[in-house]
Amino acid sequence: MEEGTSQSPGYCCDTDGDPYDARQWDTRNDCEVRQILDRIADKWSLLVIALLDRRTLRFTELRRAVDGVSQRMLARTLRQLERDGLVRRTVHAAVPPRVDYELTPLGATLHTTIRALVDWTETHQNEIAAARAAYDVREAAEQAAQEREAARRDAIARDVLAGRL
């Protein structure tokens, strides 16, 4: 197996004290949650779950549908989703071999939630694009101002030096 099941050291909970914030999800709860979140929020997992909504697809169909995924990453993604109980894998003994993938009931509930997130993104993507553009403009202006200031200081310093000598 390429990667093991174990996490890198220090990834998980060791903060026991510090009851720092009870109003919401604090850092302690993220030990398990964060790891799962990283998995399902993954670029390919998201797409696979999306594409498997209410239907069954074969490996190659998924491969073509996702369009950009390598067979390696698709296989890995599907294996993990299967392991997490979100996708069911059915092997048909046949020649040529045929493997079907479909969402489990658990996976179907995730689809709803993910869908909400994607909807938010679609709804606000223009605002985000606008915010980025505005930010980039501000940053560029600031940088230009700094460069002008630097040039000014440089000129002054040269003048002083010239006056001295």
Next chain:
Amino acid sequence: MEEGTSQSPGYCCDTDGDPYDARQWDTRNDCEVRQILDRIADKWSLLVIALLDRRTLRFTELRRAVDGVSQRMLARTLRQLERDGLVRRTVHAAVPPRVDYELTPLGATLHTTIRALVDWTETHQNEIAAARAAYDVREAAEQAAQEREAARRDAIARDVLAGRL
């Protein structure tokens, strides 16, 4: 700047034909959406948005609260969230310097959605853990069976060879 704004080549839309699935988010829509999703579904972004719910925090406060983030990643995360218009950054001219971070209205709406995702994860984390355990058991059993089978074949082959010679 360490990483530029531009994406890696071939990351975005080039699939124009293939009107393959109109019922849901197909691959074409993900050009923009996926990129934004990757950003907001990021491990640190998620936590930062969570912690900034309805309050203002300073850099160091966030650093301590997240507990595990490096100053590098926190700074990067905050910069990106600011650029995306999700977080407002306020610099107070003072000694020592003080910088406050808070959610923008846009960021606040994201908080609700993210919260739904995290709630799903918390709700189903036990099911996922169970699924993983079951999967691992099945896999181990399969592997053991394969090894027994291999040993059996090996023994037969040796017997045949011994009979021949």
Next chain:
DNA sequence: CTGAATCCCTTCCGATACTG
């Protein structure tokens, strides 16, 4: 057809050191 295994390059990210 459906993968698993290998090679190899790129990106991510933490540790460290340095500015304002």
Next chain:
DNA sequence: CAGTATCGGAAGGGATTCAG
């Protein structure tokens, strides 16, 4: 305090090859 710059190790991920 609030960052930025640089480096090196680790992980991500594509291309290719092999197997069932």
